[in-house]
Amino acid sequence: MPAENPVANVTLAVSTVIFALRPTPTSGRPTVWLPLVRRIREPHHGLWALPGGPLGSDEDLQTAAANTLDETTGLTPRYLEQLYAFGDVDRSPGARVVSIVYWALVGAEEAADAVVTENVRWFEADDLPKLAFDHNRIVEYALWRLRNKLEYSHIAHAFLGDTFTLADLRGVHEAVLGKQLDPANFRRQVEASGQVVPTQQLQTGGRHRPARLYRYNCQLDPVDNGPLFAR
Amino acid sequence: MPAENPVANVTLAVSTVIFALRPTPTSGRPTVWLPLVRRIREPHHGLWALPGGPLGSDEDLQTAAANTLDETTGLTPRYLEQLYAFGDVDRSPGARVVSIVYWALVGAEEAADAVVTENVRWFEADDLPKLAFDHNRIVEYALWRLRNKLEYSHIAHAFLGDTFTLADLRGVHEAVLGKQLDPANFRRQVEASGQVVPTQQLQTGGRHRPARLYRYNCQLDPVDNGPLFAR
DNA sequence: TCAAAAGTGTTAGACGTACACCCATGG
DNA sequence: CCATGGGTGTACGTCTAACACTTTTGA
Numbered sequence A, B: 001m002p003a004e005n006p007v008a009n010v011t012l013a014v015s016t017v018i019f020a021l022r023p024t025p026t027s028g029r030p031t032v033w034l035p036l037v038r039r040i041r042e043p044h045h046g047l048w049a050l051p052g053g054p055l056g057s058d059e060d061l062q063t064a065a066a067n068t069l070d071e072t073t074g075l076t077p078r079y080l081e082q083l084y085a086f087g088d089v090d091r092s093p094g095a096r097v098v099s100i101v102y103w104a105l106v107g108a109e110e111a112a113d114a115v116v117t118e119n120v121r122w123f124e125a126d127d128l129p130k131l132a133f134d135h136n137r138i139v140e141y142a143l144w145r146l147r148n149k150l151e152y153s154h155i156a157h158a159f160l161g162d163t164f165t166l167a168d169l170r171g172v173h174e175a176v177l178g179k180q181l182d183p184a185n186f187r188r189q190v191e192a193s194g195q196v197v198p199t200q201q202l203q204t205g206g207r208h209r210p211a212r213l214y215r216y217n218c219q220l221d222p223v224d225n226g227p228l229f230a231r
Numbered sequence C: 001t002c003a004a005a006a007g008t009g010t011t012a013g014a015c016g017t018a019c020a021c022c023c024a025t026g027g
Numbered sequence D: 001c002c003a004t005g006g007g008t009g010t011a012c013g014t015c016t017a018a019c020a021c022t023t024t025t026g027a
Helices: A061-073 A108-112 A135-152 A166-177 A183-193 B061-073 B108-112 B135-152 B166-177 B183-193
Strands: A010-023 A030-038 A052-054 A079-086 A096-105 A120-124 A163-165 A196-203 A211-216 B010-023 B030-038 B052-054 B079-086 B096-105 B120-124 B163-165 B196-203 B211-216
Touching: A010 A061, A010 A108, A010 A135, A010 A166, A010 B010, A030 A061, A030 A135, A030 A166, A052 A061, A061 A079, A061 A096, A079 A135, A079 B079, A096 A135, A096 B096, A135 A166, A163 A166, A163 A196, A166 A183, A166 A211, B010 B061, B010 B108, B010 B135, B010 B166, B030 B061, B030 B135, B030 B166, B052 B061, B061 B079, B061 B096, B079 B135, B096 B135, B135 B166, B163 B166, B163 B196, B166 B183, B166 B211
Parallel strands: A010 A096, B010 B096
Antiparallel strands: A010 A030, A010 A052, A030 A120, A079 A096, A163 A211, A196 A211, B010 B030, B010 B052, B030 B120, B079 B096, B163 B211, B196 B211
């Protein structure tokens, strides 16, 4: 029986976990990063937190998440999905806040020249400081979802540009999953899935045989997220 | 930046899709059913809707879902999981309502003697009338999730009693998925998964060889729902 | 000519599916 | 004795992981 008895003292917020691939400063190999914003008031003043804000009364949940993403990084998501609604009673000191959290993927190139200010900074997902509220848990869960979904879906290309080599795509999987994959088997699996189509172009410049460039097959749904999202 | 600027005009509700197995009146074979409540005010006065209500300011989201379940059916869920947060701007006429929806499984025996009143009735999940709000979509999505999760998790026993035969368990799968399964292969898969442990008892009474009774293996997590829910 | 990565081939094992077959009970 | 479902055996096709091998480039 919704739409009656509005409950006082419950605030509804929308936050977004934004993932991108960036080279690690030390090794140079790509890893998963995400932008955080510094809190400029209590509670948790000074701590880093997920970008987000209250839900505007005329915007959908997903729109709110995309807006948040644009406001903090100036980026447009290549993939955007609802993660979970967090509503524990004590998750925000002194207030009752329910956060509906989304997670997003943005391309590495766009992420490279995303806005960075005093109060917005990128962090390595596997090496975060203590965050505000329950945001460490939230990021941990989002990472779990990303890794899971990468294995049974076709979302990896969201980290890449328009065209890419199979080594690029494999690099995304290796960076996210944190383990090496067999190039031969990876190639066959990707080709069999039909998620990519070969172009006529080759990528030269490496001191080795040039690699064919591929494009994502837009005919395909990247994920089967059920009837709500069917095309 | 949660915990500030509470937004007026947005109501937060929690609803629950409650699944149980019941025999179809016509064929007698078990199918998926769910209880609905009749709306007794506008909007959508008279239509059937998912049980739910506004979020109490001192209860967790999952607690709210379980309470809803208890209030409408007097039942305790054997499985309870968050489904999705629905927040389209126009999903409730004349008000902005965000619904956080859970889905639950209850045992067939309990469901058989659950409360039924003028305004609470069970319906076959695959043959619903036009429901209030976007609740038809919500049920459709919950059904999709149930069918998916049944295939890669160990939640089927939530529909059954304490002990059951492998034919019972197979019956659950067949009822939910709507297709016949090979008894021999089903047996081997279930036994290999370790999700059940044999008891010493046999079920006699059929005009055929007695079937061994099994019990659910409580050592195992029924589902891997990620780090949020790890034990 | 050599190193390095692109790309192809081949094998052994795991797993899912189909189906033949025997077992134990009530009627 | 027979119909019915419980329970076991087995063979075939597919998928996966491992790894040997050939191809093509830049230095």
